[in-house]
Amino acid sequence: MKCLSCGxxxxxxxxxxxxxxxxxxxxxxxxxxxxxxxxxxxxxxxATLQAPVESxxxxxxxxxxxMTVMFSDLAGSTELSEQLDPEEMQDLLRRYHSICSKxxxxxxxxxxxFLGDGVLAYFGYPQSHEDDARRAVCAGLAIVEEVKQTNxxxxxxxxxxxxVRVGIHTGLVVVGDLDFDDGVEVNAVVGRTPxxxxxxxxxxxxNSVVITEDTARLVGGYVVQRELGSHTLKGISKPxxxxxxxxxxxxxxxxxxxxxxxxxxxVGRKQEWDRLQECWQEAQQGNGTMITIMGEAGIGKSRLLxxxxxxxxxxxxxxxxxCRCSQYHQNSTFHPVIELIERSVxxxxxxxxxxxKLQKLEEFLISRGGNWIGxxxxxxxxxxxxxxxxxxxxxxxxxxxxxxxxxMLIGLLQQQAAIAPVLLTIEDLHWADPxxxxxxxMLAGAVPTSRICCVLTSRPEEPSAWWDHPxxxxxxxxxxGVAETEALVEKLVEHHSIPVGIAREIVRRTDGIPxxxxxxxxxxxxxxxxxxxxxxHGGQADLDHVAIIPATLRESLMARLDRMVQGKSVAxxxxxxxREFSYQLLHAI
Numbered sequence: 001m002k003c004l005s006c007g008x009x010x011x012x013x014x015x016x017x018x019x020x021x022x023x024x025x026x027x028x029x030x031x032x033x034x035x036x037x038x039x040x041x042x043x044x045x046x047a048t049l050q051a052p053v054e055s056x057x058x059x060x061x062x063x064x065x066x067m068t069v070m071f072s073d074l075a076g077s078t079e080l081s082e083q084l085d086p087e088e089m090q091d092l093l094r095r096y097h098s099i100c101s102k103x104x105x106x107x108x109x110x111x112x113x114f115l116g117d118g119v120l121a122y123f124g125y126p127q128s129h130e131d132d133a134r135r136a137v138c139a140g141l142a143i144v145e146e147v148k149q150t151n152x153x154x155x156x157x158x159x160x161x162x163x164v165r166v167g168i169h170t171g172l173v174v175v176g177d178l179d180f181d182d183g184v185e186v187n188a189v190v191g192r193t194p195x196x197x198x199x200x201x202x203x204x205x206x207n208s209v210v211i212t213e214d215t216a217r218l219v220g221g222y223v224v225q226r227e228l229g230s231h232t233l234k235g236i237s238k239p240x241x242x243x244x245x246x247x248x249x250x251x252x253x254x255x256x257x258x259x260x261x262x263x264x265x266x267v268g269r270k271q272e273w274d275r276l277q278e279c280w281q282e283a284q285q286g287n288g289t290m291i292t293i294m295g296e297a298g299i300g301k302s303r304l305l306x307x308x309x310x311x312x313x314x315x316x317x318x319x320x321x322x323c324r325c326s327q328y329h330q331n332s333t334f335h336p337v338i339e340l341i342e343r344s345v346x347x348x349x350x351x352x353x354x355x356x357k358l359q360k361l362e363e364f365l366i367s368r369g370g371n372w373i374g375x376x377x378x379x380x381x382x383x384x385x386x387x388x389x390x391x392x393x394x395x396x397x398x399x400x401x402x403x404x405x406x407x408m409l410i411g412l413l414q415q416q417a418a419i420a421p422v423l424l425t426i427e428d429l430h431w432a433d434p435x436x437x438x439x440x441x442m443l444a445g446a447v448p449t450s451r452i453c454c455v456l457t458s459r460p461e462e463p464s465a466w467w468d469h470p471x472x473x474x475x476x477x478x479x480x481g482v483a484e485t486e487a488l489v490e491k492l493v494e495h496h497s498i499p500v501g502i503a504r505e506i507v508r509r510t511d512g513i514p515x516x517x518x519x520x521x522x523x524x525x526x527x528x529x530x531x532x533x534x535x536x537h538g539g540q541a542d543l544d545h546v547a548i549i550p551a552t553l554r555e556s557l558m559a560r561l562d563r564m565v566q567g568k569s570v571a572x573x574x575x576x577x578x579r580e581f582s583y584q585l586l587h588a589i
Contacts, residue, residue: 062176066554067124068136069197075163077117103142107135128558133170133218137245140166140209166209167201199233209245216243221257252324255302264518265491268484272475276308283453284421290447290454295477298515301457318421325431333435357385375408406439414450421451429458441466479512492521523550
């Protein structure tokens with residue numbers, strides 16, 4: 001079976017991709033649509049799916065993982081089953097299951113099982129992501145919204161409307177196969193986390209997503225929340241503080257949240273900062289440039305870029321345009337470009353009507369002068385706005401229309417650059433959709449003759465075609481040195497009393513990765529404040545006595561381990577020895 005994520009061809013009965021670890025899908029025998037492996041019904045045609053054949057002897061050894069568990073329950077299903085014909089009830093459940101599986105799959109969760117009128121999903125297994133808690137909450141919000149929309153689209157159900165409750169909790173679990181006398185439960189999750197998630201769901205109001213404090217802390221800034229107070233849940237020994245997730249916030253990245261909660265200090269990077277300023281100065285003089293900032297997650301790409309955009313916005317008569325690619329929209333054509341136009345160029349607000357959006361679009365094109373109004377159908381198609389009878393329909397082939405759209409976008413950028421220098425930033429290029437990459441490639445050819453400075457950020461990947469241009473350069477961010485790490489820790493703790501020994505441990509353990517330094521330091525401060533650990537250890541405490549790995553880093557570290565595939569087991573073995581070990585000892589084990 002071919003993996004849809006990385007393209008690796010796996011053995012027919014494989015359940016997880018050997019290339020990337022992604023859970024493989026089950027093809028429908030009726031329409032050949034690929035569904036999540038544990039789906040009971042096809043999401044396209046509704047046919048009953050045959051359970052996949054398990055490979056003989058394949059055992060998933062239990063392992064400890066930090067994971068987010070989501071329970072979604074169809075409210076009032078017992079009452080509905082008494083009022084509806086069994087076939088109608090089956091159709092209703094099938095529709096509900098289809099909605100849940102669609103959004104769980106969209107946010108790359110793992111659909112563990114259907115429990116009658118309930119759905120159990122894992123986020124963080126078998127493939128971890130750096131934002132699994134956020135993915136789970138977004139999936140829950142999408143499920144609730146589509147269930148409510150289903151009632152609108154099917155007025156015949158108005159007498160028996162669908163309602164759903166979603167409960168989410170993040171915590172430590174043990175996941176793997178459980179052997180019983182009469183069989184094996186595959187990928188069973190054991191621990192407090194699934195039990196608590198199930199109880200949280202029962203406390204949720206109708207058509208709502210309720211999360212625990214542990215999950216709320218991880219999605220803070222990304223999700224608008226309302227505290228529901230302390231609740232006593234059945235079977236849970238201590239009261240639990242719950243929050244209702246209301247909607248996604250406007251924050252698109254960690255720095256968007258940091259600008260609200262407090263930006264960490266900018267340390268080091270002098271050489272890289274000087275290079276960025278040189279590129280911007282060249283663009284101002286009419287020699288456009290393109291530069292790619294590369295580095296692993298948490299190394300400081302966005303922080304460095306933020307310094308540049310803030311500096312340009314404050315001191316220069318320039319246009320700053322910011323794009324960000326999204327891990328949730330890697331298959332959405334031109335997603336970062338569309339988001340930029342809607343948010344910063346046309347200033348679309350909320351649920352504006354198509355007529356209002358079309359009017360804003362036309363006003364913008366008229367302000368550009370010339371014959372730009374003739375490009376309205378292309379922009380309308382890009383932004384999914386009906387152009388109305390005033391414009392002729394587009395007749396070009398899809399590929400030709402895409403090329404014309406890209407040329408139009410580049411033309412608009414060049415016109416703006418003639419008015420004032422343009423700083424165009426595109427973050428997280430590693431998540432860019434193919435059309436956005438094609439746009440960047442064509443833009444690269446137009447940059448040198450325009451006052452445009454295009455700055456990209458990306459995790460390490462294969463060189464792109466535009467790297468061959470002499471006006472393109474790269475900045476590879478390495479980890480901070482010891483002195484720079486010490487300076488960062490010192491600035492982070494300047495208003496707190498931190499023992500020297502603990503500060504040194506933070507420097508030693510975080511390996512110069514700015515995100516790790518920041519989150520570990522915050523965790524230490526919180527632990528010291530709540531447990532007064534400094535006084536207990538005489539100012540020379542070991543970090544093990546103060547804080548384990550912060551919850552904000554567990555998802556990131558787990559995602560790194562999962563990406564290692566075969567190397568993951570080696571790392572797990574090494575971890576049983578300690579932080580440092582010899583090759584000889586590891587080989588012997």
